[in-house]
Amino acid sequence: MNFFILIISTIITFAFLLLFFKLFGKAGLFAFIGISVILANILVTQTIEIFSIVITHGNALYQASFLATDIISECYDKKTAKKAVYLGFLASAMTLVLMLLTLLLSRPSTPTSEALKTLFTPFLRITAGSLIAYLVSNIHDVYSFDYLKNKFKKALIFRNICSTLISQFIDTLLFCSIAFYGIYETNVFISILVSTYLLKFVLTFAANPFFTFAVKRIYPTISE
Numbered sequence: 001m002n003f004f005i006l007i008i009s010t011i012i013t014f015a016f017l018l019l020f021f022k023l024f025g026k027a028g029l030f031a032f033i034g035i036s037v038i039l040a041n042i043l044v045t046q047t048i049e050i051f052s053i054v055i056t057h058g059n060a061l062y063q064a065s066f067l068a069t070d071i072i073s074e075c076y077d078k079k080t081a082k083k084a085v086y087l088g089f090l091a092s093a094m095t096l097v098l099m100l101l102t103l104l105l106s107r108p109s110t111p112t113s114e115a116l117k118t119l120f121t122p123f124l125r126i127t128a129g130s131l132i133a134y135l136v137s138n139i140h141d142v143y144s145f146d147y148l149k150n151k152f153k154k155a156l157i158f159r160n161i162c163s164t165l166i167s168q169f170i171d172t173l174l175f176c177s178i179a180f181y182g183i184y185e186t187n188v189f190i191s192i193l194v195s196t197y198l199l200k201f202v203l204t205f206a207a208n209p210f211f212t213f214a215v216k217r218i219y220p221t222i223s224e
Contacts, residue, residue: 002050010060010203014210017064021214025222026076029068033084034091036061036068037134041092041127044179059196062171063203066164067211069138070145074156074211075219078146085138092134096127129178137171160211164204172197 013036020028043058065088073081099120107113141163148159176193184192 002048006048006050006057006060010206013060013064014067014207017068018210018214018218021068021071022218022221026072026080029072030084030087033065033068033088036065037088037092037130038095040065041095041130044126044130059199060203063168063200063207065134066138066141066167066204067207069141070160070164070211071214071219073142073145074149074160074215078142081142081145082139085135085142088138089131089135092127092131096131099127125183126179129175132178133171133175136174137167140170141167156212156215157208160208161204164207165201168200168204169197172200 017029017032017036020032022028024031040058040061043061046057048057069081069084072084103117103120144166145159145163148155148163152159172193176189176196180189180192183189
């Protein structure tokens with residue numbers, strides 16, 4: 001069941017990205033990045049098991065942020081793509097600060113307050129790890145995509161997949177080390193690290209048709 005839900009949620013995530021782009025153009029992609037990064041940081045607190053492999057949820061949303069950045073890089077320019085990365089970074093930073101202040105509030109113990117504490121206490125460390133991993137890996141993605149775009153002008157699929165795979169490896173290594181090391185037993189941590197990157201590896205190829213569709217079909221119809 002988890003496997004099929006994951007496939008459905010991935011398709012819906014990428015479909016919403018295209019819808020944001022189709023309806024709102026570049027501004028839609030900026031908005032999508034902010035939303036997807038925040039939601040991914042929350043959903044990643046949930047570990048799930050697929051075929052006896054432990055993975056974190058929210059990977060499709062995080063993959064979609066890379067996809068959106070690559071679309072911006074391809075259709076617009078490197079400077080605009082960097083702005084989109086900074087927007088995602090600030091969205092995560094704002095969420096981290098506000099959640100920290102929320103947990104510091106004096107409030108009666110209620111089911112709601114305890115649920116918030118349970119959810120957002122690990123979320124703080126995860127978001128801190130995400131801030132570093134997101135900024136480093138996405139800036140790398142912007143520069144590597146731009147480099148490949150200039151060097152291989154006709155290799156649309158290649159530059160999307162290649163830049164994303166390398167950037168996702170950087171992201172996975174940084175994020176898992178900061179967010180999960182010491183929380184889980186070593187074997188579980190390694191399983192999460194390896195399985196997370198393998199999932200992102202698969203998602204990179206799954207996202208490519210959506211990237212191609214956005215660049216070749218949607219972008220030519222947008223007037224900005």
